[in-house]
Amino acid sequence: MGKKKGNSEIIWNRIIPFLKPYWHLELFAFIFTVISTIATVLSMWLIKYLMDDVLIAKNVKLLFSLCLSFAAISITGTVAGFARQYFFSKVGQNVVADIRFKLINHVVKLPQSFLINVKTGDIISRCMNDVANLQNIISSSLIDLITSVVTIVGVVAWLFIVDWRLACILLPVVPLFLIVLKALGPKVGNVSVKTQQKMSETTSLLQQAVSGIEIIKNFLVEHIFSRKFHNKARELADISVKQSIAMNAMNMMGWFVIYPYEIVFFVISGYWYITQGKPTIGTMFAFSNYLSLLLNPAATLMGIFSQFSQASASIKRIFEYLDHEPERDGQRELPDSVQGYVRYEGVYFSYDGQKDVLKDINLVVEAGHMVALVGPTGSGKTTLTRLLMRLYAPDRGRITIDGIDIAELTLKSLRKSIGWVPQETYLFDASIRENLLYARPDATEQEIEEACKKAQIHNFIMSLPDGYDTVIGERGIKLSGGERQRLSIARAILKDPNILVMDEPTSELDALTEAALWEAINKHFKGRTVLVVAHRLSTVRSADKIVVMEKGCIVEEGRHEELLERNGLYAKLYHKQFEKDEQIAVM
Ligand SMILES: Nc1ncnc2c1ncn2[C@@H]1O[C@H](COP(=O)(O)OP(=O)(O)OP(=O)(O)O)[C@@H](O)[C@H]1O
Numbered sequence: 001m002g003k004k005k006g007n008s009e010i011i012w013n014r015i016i017p018f019l020k021p022y023w024h025l026e027l028f029a030f031i032f033t034v035i036s037t038i039a040t041v042l043s044m045w046l047i048k049y050l051m052d053d054v055l056i057a058k059n060v061k062l063l064f065s066l067c068l069s070f071a072a073i074s075i076t077g078t079v080a081g082f083a084r085q086y087f088f089s090k091v092g093q094n095v096v097a098d099i100r101f102k103l104i105n106h107v108v109k110l111p112q113s114f115l116i117n118v119k120t121g122d123i124i125s126r127c128m129n130d131v132a133n134l135q136n137i138i139s140s141s142l143i144d145l146i147t148s149v150v151t152i153v154g155v156v157a158w159l160f161i162v163d164w165r166l167a168c169i170l171l172p173v174v175p176l177f178l179i180v181l182k183a184l185g186p187k188v189g190n191v192s193v194k195t196q197q198k199m200s201e202t203t204s205l206l207q208q209a210v211s212g213i214e215i216i217k218n219f220l221v222e223h224i225f226s227r228k229f230h231n232k233a234r235e236l237a238d239i240s241v242k243q244s245i246a247m248n249a250m251n252m253m254g255w256f257v258i259y260p261y262e263i264v265f266f267v268i269s270g271y272w273y274i275t276q277g278k279p280t281i282g283t284m285f286a287f288s289n290y291l292s293l294l295l296n297p298a299a300t301l302m303g304i305f306s307q308f309s310q311a312s313a314s315i316k317r318i319f320e321y322l323d324h325e326p327e328r329d330g331q332r333e334l335p336d337s338v339q340g341y342v343r344y345e346g347v348y349f350s351y352d353g354q355k356d357v358l359k360d361i362n363l364v365v366e367a368g369h370m371v372a373l374v375g376p377t378g379s380g381k382t383t384l385t386r387l388l389m390r391l392y393a394p395d396r397g398r399i400t401i402d403g404i405d406i407a408e409l410t411l412k413s414l415r416k417s418i419g420w421v422p423q424e425t426y427l428f429d430a431s432i433r434e435n436l437l438y439a440r441p442d443a444t445e446q447e448i449e450e451a452c453k454k455a456q457i458h459n460f461i462m463s464l465p466d467g468y469d470t471v472i473g474e475r476g477i478k479l480s481g482g483e484r485q486r487l488s489i490a491r492a493i494l495k496d497p498n499i500l501v502m503d504e505p506t507s508e509l510d511a512l513t514e515a516a517l518w519e520a521i522n523k524h525f526k527g528r529t530v531l532v533v534a535h536r537l538s539t540v541r542s543a544d545k546i547v548v549m550e551k552g553c554i555v556e557e558g559r560h561e562e563l564l565e566r567n568g569l570y571a572k573l574y575h576k577q578f579e580k581d582e583q584i585a586v587m
Pocket of ligand 1: 383
C-alpha cells in the first residue's frame with residue numbers, strides 16, 4: 001500500500017497547477033505581505049526606543065521623531081496590507097473560476113456509464129458547495145497562511161538579531177505545534193468529509209423533490225419528503241456541530257501550547273533583568289508584544305490547518321470527478337458526405353456488467369433506408385440506438401457507419417452526423433428559438449420557421465403572445481407532451497443530419513397530427529438513413545425494414561407484409577394493436 005498523503009499535501013499537489021498561471025499576481029501579493037510584515041515588526045520595535053530612550057531618558061525631541069516614524073511605518077503597512085489582500089483575492093477568484101470551469105466542462109464529457117450512477121444533486125453539490133469551500137481556502141486561508149508564515153519567520157529572525165537568548169525560549173513552540181496538528185488534523189478531516197457528503201445528499205434530495213413536485217403532489221406524499229428533509233437536515237446539523245467542535249478543539253489545543261510560553265518568557269526574562277540588568281525594560285516589552293504577534297499567526301495557522309482538512313475533503317470530491325476518464329474519443333473524422341450505411345456486428349451490451357441487455361445483435365441498415373425497431377417494452381430498442389450515438393460502447397462486437405468502426409470516429413463528427421429525437425424530450429429553460437438554435441446555431445429565421453412548419457408546430461408557436469421568443473420553462477414544462485415532441489422533431493429537422501434516430505417520436509400526438517408529421521418527416525428525410533423506435537406499429541408500416549426485438553435479441557426482420565405473413569411476434573403485436581384501435585374507434 002502506498003503512503004497515505006496528508007491533507008496539506010493533497011491540497012498543494014492539486015491546487016498548485018491551478019496557481020501557476022497567476023504567478024505574477026502571487027509575486028506581488030508576496031512582496032506586499034513582506035512589506036506589511038516588516039512594517040509591523042518595525043512598528044513594534046519602536047516600543048523599545050519609546051521606553052528606553054524616550055520615557056526613561058525623558059527625551060522629548062526623540063518622542064516627536066518616533067511618532068513621525070510610527071505614522072510613516074503604519075501608513076506603509078496599511079497600504080501594503082490592502083494591496084496584499086487585493087492580489088490574493090484576485091488569485092483566489094481566478095483559480096476558483098478556473099477549477100469550476102474545468103469541473104463543469106469535464107462533467108459533461110464524462111461517459112454516460114459513469115453519469116447514470118451519480119445523482120444530479122451530487123454533481124451540483126460538488127460544482128457549487130465544494131468549489132465554494134475551495135474558494136474560502138484560496139481567497140482567505142491562503143492569505144492567512146502566507147501572512148502568518150512570513151510574520152513568524154520575520155519575527156523569529158528579528159528576535160534572534162536583537163536577543164538570541166530570549167529568542168531561544170520561543171523556539172520549542174514550533175515542534176509542539178506540529179505535534180498537535182498531526183494528532184488532530186486527520187480527525188477534523190474525517191468529520192469534514194462526512195459533512196460534505198451529507199450536504200450533497202441534502203442537495204440531491206431537494207433536487208429530486210423539485211423535479212418530481214407534480215408526482216409528489218398527486219400522490220399526496222409531501223409528508224414523506226418533508227420527513228426525509230427533516231431527517232437529512234438533522235443529520236447535517238449534527239455532523240456540522242461535530243465538525244465545529246473538532247475545529248474548535250484543534251484551535252484550543254493550539255492555545256494550550258502557546259499560553260505557557262508567555263509565562264515561561266516572563267519568568268526567564270524577568271529573572272535575567274533582576275539578576276543581570278539585561279534585557280532592558282524596553283526590550284522586554286517589545287519582546288512581549290512580539291510574543292503576542294507570534295501567537296496570532298500561530299493560532300491562525302491552527303485554524304488554517306483545520307480549514308485545510310475541510311478543504312481537502314472538498315478537493316477529494318472535486319478531483320474524484322476530474323480524475324475520472326472522459327468519454328474515449330476517436331481519431332477519424334466521419335465525412336460530411338456520409339452515406340449512412342449502418343451495421344451492427346455481433347453486438348453485446350450490458351449496463352451493469354452482469355445482465356446482457358443486447359445479445360448478439362447483427363443488423364444492417366442500408367444507406368437511405370428507414371428501419372423501424374419494434375418489440376415489447378424493455379426489449380432493448382432504445383439501448384440499440386444509444387450505442388449508435390456512442391453514449392455507451394458495446395461490450396463485444398462493433399458498429400460501423402459506411403464501413404468505419406464508430407469507436408474510431410471523433411465523437412464530434414459522429415454526433416454531428418446523427419440527429420436524435422429521444423423518447424423523453426428534453427427542452428431547456430429558454431425561448432423556443434434558443435431551444436431550436438441548439439440544433440444549429442447559425443440557422444436563419446426562415447430555416448427555423450421552415451423546420452417548425454414541417455414539424456407541425458409553427459402555427460401553435462405563432463399563436464403564442466411572444467411567438468418564437470416564448471420561454472418554455474424548465475424541461476419545457478409550459479408545453480404539452482405533444483408540443484414538446486414536435487419541437488424536438490423540429491430541432492432534428494433543423495439539424496438536418498444524414499442519419500436520423502427517433503425514439504417513439506410521435507407517441508403523444510393525435511392521429512391526424514401524427515399522420516401529417518410522418519408525411520413531412522418522410523418527405524424531408526427521403527434518401528437518408530432513419531432508425532425509428534416505434535410502439536404504434538401503424539406508423540412504421542411503410543418502413544424499408546422492420547426489426548423485431550425481444551429480450552435483447554433480434555427475433556424477426558423484414559417488411560410489414562412479409563412479417564405479417566410469417567405470423568410471428570410482429571404479427572401478434574400488430575393484430576393486438578389493430579384490435580385495440582378498432583375497439584377505440586367503435587367506442
Ligand atoms: N440506464 C440504464 N441503466 C440500467 N439498465 C437500463 C438502463 N436503461 C435501460 N435499462 C434496462 O435495459 C433494458 C432495455 O431497455 P431499453 O430502454 O433499451 O428498452 P426498450 O425496448 O427501448 O423499452 P421501451 O419500449 O419501454 O422504451 C431494460 O431491461 C431496462 O430496464
